[in-house]
Amino acid sequence: MTDIINPLATLIASFAGAWAAFKLQSVEKSREIDRSNIAAANRALLVMMQQANELKLYQKDHIDPQRHHPGRHIGIQATLPFDLDTLRFDFKSLDFLSSATEQQLLFELSVEERRYIEALKAINARSEMILTEVQPRLMAAGFNDSAEYTGAQFTSALGQPTYNKLQRLTDDVIYHVDRTNESICTMRDKFRAAALKRYPKEKFVNFEFVGESQPAP
Secondary structure (H helix, E strand, C coil): CHHHHHHHHHHHHHHHHHHHHHHHHHHHHHHHHHHHHHHHHHHHHHHHHHHHHHHHHHHHHHHHHHCCCCCHHHHCCCCCCCCCCCCCCCHHHHCCCCCHHHHHHHHHHHHHHHHHHHHHHHHHHHHHHHHHHHHHHHHHCCCCCCCCCCHHHHHHHHCHHHHHHHHHHHHHHHHHHHHHHHHHHHHHHHHHHHHHHHCCCCCCCCCCCCCCCCCCC
16 A cells, blocks of 8 residues: 555645646746736836827927917927837737727727827928928028018018918917827826726826826826
C-alpha cells in the first residue's frame, strides 16, 4: 500500500503545485491587462487635454481679443500651421471598452477627433490665405501695419471676393474652435466616467483645461 500511496501523493502534490502556478500566472496576466487598459485610458485623457489646451490657447490669444471687433477677420493674425497628425487617439488600445454603451462612446470619441482636426484645418486654411493672398495684396496697396484703415479700404485693396472669403474663413475658425473647446470638455467627463465604471478603484487623469473651472473629482 505504501508503494502506491507515495507516488500518488507525489502526483497530487505536483498537480497542486502546477495548478497554483497556473492560477498565479493567470492572475498576473489579468493584472497586466488591467494595467495596460488603465494606461490606455489615461493616454486618451491626456490627448484630450493637449487638444483642448491647444485650441483654448489659440482662442485666448487670437480670437478673444478680436471676437467682437467688426474687423476681426482682418485683426486675427495668421499662425504657423498646426500639425494635423500629432494628437490622435489610439483606438486599438481602447478596444477593452467593448460593451454597447462603451462602443457608442468610442464612436463619439472618433467624432471628437474629427472636430479637432477640422478646427485645425480651418485655422491653417485661413492662415495660408492671409500669408499668400491677403498680406501680399495689402503690401502692394501700400498698407502700413501701424496705420488704421476702414472696411471699404480693405475691400478695395483685396477685392470683394477675397474680402468675403476671408470673412467666411474667419467665421468658420471661430465656430470650429468654440464648438470643439466645449465638446472636448464634455467628452472628457463622459470618457473618464466610463473608465471609472470599468475600474472604480483606479485613478484616472483629471485636469483643468485653460480657462475652465475646476473639474469634479
